[in-house]
Amino acid sequence: MDTKESRDSKVQTYVVNDDATDHQMDELDPTGVLVKPKWRGTDVDKMDMEVLGRHQVLRRNFRFLSMLGFGSTLICTWEILLGNILFISTDGGTADLFWGYIVVLIGVGLTYASLAEMSSMAPTAGGQYHWVSEFAPPRYQKFLSYIVGRLHDSLTKLPQLLTTHIGWICMTGWQAGLLSVGFLVGTIIQGLIVLNNPSYVFERWHGTLLVWAITAFCVIFNTILAKRLPAVEGVVLTIHIMGLFAIVVPLWVLSPRATANEALLTFSNGGNWPTTGLSAMIGLLTPMGSLCGFDCAVHMSEEVEDASRTLPRSIMWSVYLNGAMGFIMAVTMCYTLGDLQELVKTPTGYPFIQVFYNATNSYAATNIMTAIMIITLTACCLSEVATSSRQLWSFARDRAALNAIVSLGVVSLLSSYYITIACLVWRRLRGEPLPPRRWSLGKYGLGMNIASLLFLTPIWFFAFWPLSTPVEPSTMNWAVLMYGAVIIWALVYYFVWAKHSYVGPVTVVKRDL
Numbered sequence: 218m219d220t221k222e223s224r225d226s227k228v229q230t231y232v233v234n235d236d237a238t239d240h241q242m243d244e245l246d247p248t249g250v251l252v253k254p255k256w257r258g259t260d261v262d263k264m265d266m267e268v269l270g271r272h273q274v275l276r277r278n279f280r281f282l283s284m285l286g287f288g289s290t291l292i293c294t295w296e297i298l299l300g301n302i303l304f305i306s307t308d309g310g311t312a313d314l315f316w317g318y319i320v321v322l323i324g325v326g327l328t329y330a331s332l333a334e335m336s337s338m339a340p341t342a343g344g345q346y347h348w349v350s351e352f353a354p355p356r357y358q359k360f361l362s363y364i365v366g367r368l369h370d371s372l373t374k375l376p377q378l379l380t381t382h383i384g385w386i387c388m389t390g391w392q393a394g395l396l397s398v399g400f401l402v403g404t405i406i407q408g409l410i411v412l413n414n415p416s417y418v419f420e421r422w423h424g425t426l427l428v429w430a431i432t433a434f435c436v437i438f439n440t441i442l443a444k445r446l447p448a449v450e451g452v453v454l455t456i457h458i459m460g461l462f463a464i465v466v467p468l469w470v471l472s473p474r475a476t477a478n479e480a481l482l483t484f485s486n487g488g489n490w491p492t493t494g495l496s497a498m499i500g501l502l503t504p505m506g507s508l509c510g511f512d513c514a515v516h517m518s519e520e521v522e523d524a525s526r527t528l529p530r531s532i533m534w535s536v537y538l539n540g541a542m543g544f545i546m547a548v549t550m551c552y553t554l555g556d557l558q559e560l561v562k563t564p565t566g567y568p569f570i571q572v573f574y575n576a577t578n579s580y581a582a583t584n585i586m587t588a589i590m591i592i593t594l595t596a597c598c599l600s601e602v603a604t605s606s607r608q609l610w611s612f613a614r615d616r617a618a619l620n621a622i623v624s625l626g627v628v629s630l631l632s633s634y635y636i637t638i639a640c641l642v643w644r645r646l647r648g649e650p651l652p653p654r655r656w657s658l659g660k661y662g663l664g665m666n667i668a669s670l671l672f673l674t675p676i677w678f679f680a681f682w683p684l685s686t687p688v689e690p691s692t693m694n695w696a697v698l699m700y701g702a703v704i705i706w707a708l709v710y711y712f713v714w715a716k717h718s719y720v721g722p723v724t725v726v727k728r729d730l
Contacts, residue, residue, distance in 0.1 A: 309500025
């Protein structure tokens, strides 16, 4: 282990002019990347980085409010709920939207509380794949971490086997999430064009070009203006909150409303499944898709000041804020959607656009209401690029159709959550000590961890199902094929190459400091 003197001897210093007023000593870490002292965080941050075996190469310019804005605007719960309303219009209906949202909100609350506690134990951009590397049974650490990080001798080779698995799954989840939001923005713009110009022919390749344009904008912004991201998140958070009321108030005032019995107690089975219960389970993809991804803050942890305390608080407050806003939108949709059979036939491709127009009978009002969603979802893309790039960077540091896209993103992230929390449960059941943390679930930790696993199991299973029967190539949920292909490729890649070069995060952790 390095002594303090030997570590200090590796650090170079030089003098720079800071703000043209005074001179300040800045440090180059051993990788040669400059981070000014004012951006290195608190003493606790510095200790955490030392314990985790990492160097501070990113500016810690996020604080609680900017991270709350980051998490809330990235998830965009009420906006994603509207964008994916077609799924539950087909399977489950408004009653499934109402009751399913409540069940899912409770379940994700347990899940993210478990992840929030781990973020306080190890605040690292690697997130799930680091935690699996540290908390998994020693025999499986490296392999699981690798796979979870990529989708987010037998005693030494099998540990290599478990950490790599988590990396692949987590990375796949965030890349698919970025694609799904970009797809939403691009095709929502197409939907508006259809509404305003009925002669326009809806071509799929037009949507693809729009998706590329949105993604390119977000990548360029994160490349050139990354330092401005915290300020942008604050502005977008305001639009995110005010925009909700700019939409729900006109809907409540102008739309014909369903009765309580129709809105809250009538389930539908538009997918022609054998039972309405099965249809309702498949329809849960809508609320789950809108409440999935609050671990985004974790992957920004090395840019957060006082991360071990700020991260868990920002994660949970993002869940509370977005969960409440999403519930308001879910109730609004339950009462104002109208005829579901007619909505799924809308030429815009998005039932919510038709709902806006049916309520206002105004192209201008519909355009403005939809534009609010386009702005917030584009901001979501900005944050998605930031999160997915940090997660991929962290993984590399250790060398290592809409329904189908949404499903792939959901099942990939849920897989990473499941494996990570299962490793924590294993550790707790064995009575092994956990790392110190400043945000803890206390004596309820084990029970909440187990409850979250029980919730995730059926949600993960039904996320692979198509929306309707009979299943044809055009209606098939290809997420199962893409997910399976990623796992198979990760396994082949691991055994052929990665197991000889991938270094699990646990190898550099120094918990004895």
